[in-house]
Amino acid sequence: MRFDLVDLQLFVAVADSGSITHGAERANLALASASARIKGLEADLGVALVRRRRRGIELTSAGESLRDHARIIMHNVAVMQGDIAGFAQGVKASVHLLANTSGLSEHLPKALAAFLREYPDISLDVEERESGDIVGAIISGAADLGFAAEHALPEHLERFVFGEDHLMLVAPKRSEFSGRRQLDFIDVGNRDFVGLTNATALAIHIGKHAARLGIRLRIRARLRDFDAICRMVSAGVGVAVVPEAAARRCAQSMPLALLSIRDPWANRKLVICARSFKSLPKPAKLLVEHLRKAAR
Known part of the structure; x- marks a missing residue:
């Protein structure tokens, strides 16, 4: 199987918009080209990825699987681009962290400030989200780490308690x-x-x-x-x-x-979570270890 990043980006756009037409617009492709690329993906994979309806499309089970993997791949590509670009600015790596309101305002600032002082070559991209949205972003690979209320997490996500x-x-x-x-x-x-x-x-x-x-x-x-x-x-x-x-x-x-x-x-355990702590990039692993110590 040979995958083109443009094809994967297009497929995610089509899946998110529910339409080949709108997906083509998001990916800056002509409709005919986008349609041909989707058909080419299906031919290469030997399986139908979308069902074409009168108004838009819906994903097959195979299409849903490809969408999830494609999101992870595109996220990793974006992280790679950001890290490489960071070399020109003197920054060697970045970590994408999502946090709920309490974490961002009350629990994390001191720990994150200490981390940035200890690791001047690592930058942090911290974004506020609701705990349920954080879970979705971690599962899809759109973020490295999450700081969320434990009750919102599915069992398969790895986590450790940071505070209450x-x-x-x-x-x-x-x-x-x-x-x-x-x-x-x-x-x-x-x-x-x-x-x-x-x-x-x-x-x-x-x-x-x-x-x-x-x-x-x-x-x-x-x-x-x-x-x-x-x-x-x-x-x-x-x-x-x-x-x-x-x-x-x-x-x-x-x-x-x-x-x-x-x-x-009104009583929540706050946790640091990831799909897998062992599979995180090294900068994210360093942040995890720092936050583990800060939680003690």
């Missing part, structure tokens, strides 16, 4: 919550909230569980960091759900009441 993330409710110090230590989330479903921006992983996580309880959150303000959220709460704008580390830090300088949330989704 207890979500807490923060309320104004002088409010009906000031004498309480814990509550069920449904108890505050009718309150005004201060939250993170819609695109953040934690906002998505909280919103999903609120919806399962039949709660439509009344968001008075959306901000990008926990300190700003807590300042709004202390000023009486509403209540908020934030990680315990952020809540306790802010409570040292702001008049806040902190309450544990009894719902199971």
